[in-house]
Amino acid sequence: KAGVTQTPRYLIKTRGQQVTLSCSPISGHRSVSWYQQTPGQGLQFLFEYFSETQRNKGNFPGRFSGRQFSNSRSEMNVSTLELGDSALYLCASSFGQSLLEQYFGPGTRLTVT
Amino acid sequence: LAKTTQPISMDSYEGQEVNITCSHNNIATNDYITWYQQFPSQGPRFIIQGYKTKVTNEVASLFIPADRKSSTLSLPRVSLSDTAVYYCLVGDGFSGSARQLTFGSGTQLTVLP
Numbered sequence A: 001k002a003g004v005t006q007t008p009r010y011l012i013k014t015r016g017q018q019v020t021l022s023c024s025p026i027s028g029h030r031s032v033s034w035y036q037q038t039p040g041q042g043l044q045f046l047f048e049y050f051s052e053t054q055r056n057k058g059n060f061p062g063r064f065s066g067r068q069f070s071n072s073r074s075e076m077n078v079s080t081l082e083l084g085d086s087a088l089y090l091c092a093s094s095f096g097q098s099l100l101e102q103y104f105g106p107g108t109r110l111t112v113t
Numbered sequence B: 001l002a003k004t005t006q007p008i009s010m011d012s013y014e015g016q017e018v019n020i021t022c023s024h025n026n027i028a029t030n031d032y033i034t035w036y037q038q039f040p041s042q043g044p045r046f047i048i049q050g051y052k053t054k055v056t057n058e059v060a061s062l063f064i065p066a067d068r069k070s071s072t073l074s075l076p077r078v079s080l081s082d083t084a085v086y087y088c089l090v091g092d093g094f095s096g097s098a099r100q101l102t103f104g105s106g107t108q109l110t111v112l113p
Helices: none
Strands: A005-007 A010-013 A019-024 A031-038 A042-050 A053-057 A064-068 A074-078 A087-094 A108-112 B009-013 B018-023 B032-038 B045-050 B053-056 B061-064 B070-075 B084-091 B107-112
Touching (some): A019 A108, B009 B018, B032 B061, B070 B084
Antiparallel strands (some): A031 A042, B032 B084, B053 B061
């Protein structure tokens, strides 16, 4: 079974631009979560989607948004990029209601200049 | 999610058994204990999960004492490729704010030749 895939793997953007990242969960998984990882803050939860509904959101500004499609694929969008948004963005999927066993993708490395 | 405390770093030599202990004094009745492994610039990988006593899989063992206020991840005969950050998470993954995974600082394990 294929793992979680994320595209693109690397991205360079300029301050003020917006970016969309994509995540395809493991087949059959209906929950998708997004995380931001930086050296200073570690792994931080962004939001979680289940059956196209956002069920939880972390403590991030409204510039960070996401959505999930009927096939469970998910996208996250960051508008008005800031230098501090440079990070590894990770997507994780899980099969059922519990988030304790999640399967992470390789991440998208976003650099904002 | 229950707060966890684990060592910031550990060193070991190839072939040795490594035990990483995680303290979680305020673990709740419905909480499970989950460990993840993360290599640089990759997403975390689920290793093992348990509720009480001992759990073993092909990768590791998880020891949980009767009071469940701590747990120990045991990696048998480590190799250089086991060098990674190991995260301990505690929660039921279902209720309220626990629907997000909170990763602490983790333990940087360095395996030396």
